Amino acid sequence: MTRDLDAFDLDDFDPADFDRRLHPVRSDLAAAAYRGRATSARFVEGTAMQVAADSVALRPAPDAARSIDTEALHGETVTVLETREDGWAWGQLSTDGYVGYLPQAALVPAGPPPTHRVAALRSFRYPRADLKFPPLGCISLGARVRVVDRTTTRGLDYALLDDGSAMVARHLVPLDRTVSDWVAVAEAFLGTPYLWGGRTSLGLDCSALIQLAAAEAGIAIPRDTDMQERAAGTPLDLAAGFEGARRGDLVFWKGHVGVLQDARTLLHANGFTMTVASESLDVAVARIAASEWGAVTALRRLTIRS
Known part of the structure; x- marks a missing residue:
């Protein structure tokens, strides 16, 4: 089964500074767990709430005009640390630890856990x-x-x-049922529109495709590409190129990720086709190097634990 926030040591992501995406810390307010580690004016335990909407966007600020960071799915739990008079809540998603602002109207008090x-x-x-x-x-x-x-x-x-x-x-x-081939889950998204920050089958971005599909195999990984490049699976020798690469290996660029369907085919949600698409790995690497994210920065392999 997939594990939620306790699956990650979130401090590993940025040992020098608190990452606003993963650490519920502001100058005026922080989660109680950060007492003694942050210099915030106030610390609170937070209240467990549950997403009642089909999905809801998390934003970096309480402003509906701001681009979204990610989305919380129906039934996921959010620890709300602040509710505001303008209808926004600030909290942390239990599934992957993401922190942001979302409408209070999308939430209800958490009840018995999902099954x-x-x-x-x-x-x-x-x-x-x-x-x-x-x-x-x-x-x-x-x-x-x-x-x-x-x-x-x-x-x-x-x-x-x-x-x-x-x-x-x-x-x-x-919840504890898993699949053996998580790449097949990712392949089911073929043709889904690309959406920056999206995390649903109506629209999603490159890292959400990987996160959602891997979760179906019980593999809990962080949300954003930079986090995944540091923490998802185990690193492969980039100097060896794609020699020995296989289905399920992750290919990273600065700001982008895809998964290999086989040694020579890449599946990724991307802004070039504006969809989840499958294409020749060589073609994708050349195009991305020339016009988008530059050279490949990392290769990583996810392991399904029985």
């Missing part, structure tokens, strides 16, 4: 166990729900959720 996650690219939530009813929303791969019962309507099995809604049961798996 299942969405394993399809996306799936509808219905007001009752009947696909003919207008859906309440559409949640993406990796979203979390709590199943309390099951029923069958006209031969189709539904999972009944603790909020009274229903979902097609085959689109859900228990």
Whole structure:
């Protein structure tokens, strides 16, 4: 199963300074765990909240006009450290430790923990166990729900959720269920639009593609490309080039990442096609070196632990 925030030693990412993306520390406020380590004016324990929206953007500032950093998925937990009169909350996502601002309206108090996650690219939530009813929303791969019962309507099995809604049961798996080929999950995103900061099957960026797909194999990795280049899997010898490269190896550039489908084919969400696309590794390396991110900076290999 995938592990949440405690899977990472977040201090390893930036030993010199607090990274605003991973450390809930401001000059005026910080999480209580940073007492004695930060010089903030006030420290708080925070309140566990849960994402009730289909998904919600996290931003670096309480401003809807700012570009998003990432997205929190339905059912994920956020430790809220501050709620503001203008409707924004500041907190930390439990799944990968990301810190940011999000609308309070997207959150509800955390209840009993989820039991299942969405394993399809996306799936509808219905007001009752009947696909003919207008859906309440559409949640993406990796979203979390709590199943309390099951029923069958006209031969189709539904999972009944603790909020009274229903979902097609085959689109859900228990939280501890994993896949053996996480690259196949990434391949299912082919054609998905590229979206800076996106983390859903409606639009996502290069590092989110890797993070979401790897999570289906129980591999918890950080959110952004620079974090993944430092902490995801184990490094390979870049001096050897792509000799010995295999399916599932990660290829990094400064600000970009893709995964090998085989020794000569790269899969990546990218701003060139504006989609998740598959292309010749040689073609991608040459194009990116000439016009985008420069030379390859690292190769890393993820390991699935049984």
